[in-house]
Amino acid sequence: MPAPAKILIVDDERDLVDAYVRLLQRAGHNCIAAFDANEAIQLIDAESPDLVITDLSLPDTSGIEIIRHIRAKSETTPIIVMSGHNAPELNNAAHAAGANISLLKPVSIAELQRVIVEALGR
Template sequence: MRVLLVEDDELLGDAVKTYVHRQGHAVDWALTRDEAEASLDAAAYDLVLLDLRLPDGSGLDILKGLRAKRDEVPVIIMTAHDQVSDRIAGLNAGADDYLVKPVDLGELQARIHAVSRRYGSHKLPELTVNGVAVYSSERRIVGVDGAEIQLSSREWAVLDRLIVRKRAIVSKAQIEEALYAFGTEVESNTVEVYVSRLRRKLGRDAIETVRGVGYRISSDAN
């Protein structure tokens, strides 16, 4: 998944970003309301981790803005506001979950998985292709022999983008956008390299090439 972390506490933000990245997700980190809104305008996210108290405004206004635009991206609030009234306000504004600081990272991971499973449009669906079972929300792939297949974070980023639009063609530019989230330069042949790696691990025909247009998951996938 591509995750937007909105957190002005640099110590906590660094810990959360590192932890979520290690789970195989790409993470963009915004420290202010302005940075968060600019990121949301520039890219498509699968999840937002949102602090409420920001130096230039309220995270609640970010959430209200998303829902006003009918953007249903899942949002998990992380805040030191622990009053019941604060939780009610956050949930009523459209939050999908609410964590009170200090945040336990193991609990955060469980909440991320729960939100991924719960909401259809942003859920990373289970996929079976060539007898290989892909459990995206769990970051787990089981091969035909029952052995687990390991993917790098960038390989997951490419596969996630294809799975979310399983029946549609995903352009090279859209896949590059997912890779840009890792903050490294994307060469002209980077997408081809990662698609080739995925084919070696999932099966040669797991990903179809639509010449001149892009890529898609095999039409035989379930």
């Protein structure tokens, strides 16, 4: 059995983050949460997560800034982006910045678990 992944979840929707954290912890992952980009960047620097799941629309800046920060530190950390808006230009910008997988909200826990396994290569 692979070691649990440390997953950072970034979204300003606290109820959604809490639900994902609970469900992913039950699946054996270690989860940390941030509710804005500044908090996320601090956690990325302090915790070096194995995988980051971020919303693209955050109150203080775009999730693309988080992606750029991660890529400046690591070329290999998997990044999953989520958005409540089907905006191809935003998804294209996220992938150009270094995101690996894009999901349209709402995302079921089954779909999220599937893409986490895919992103981690497990």
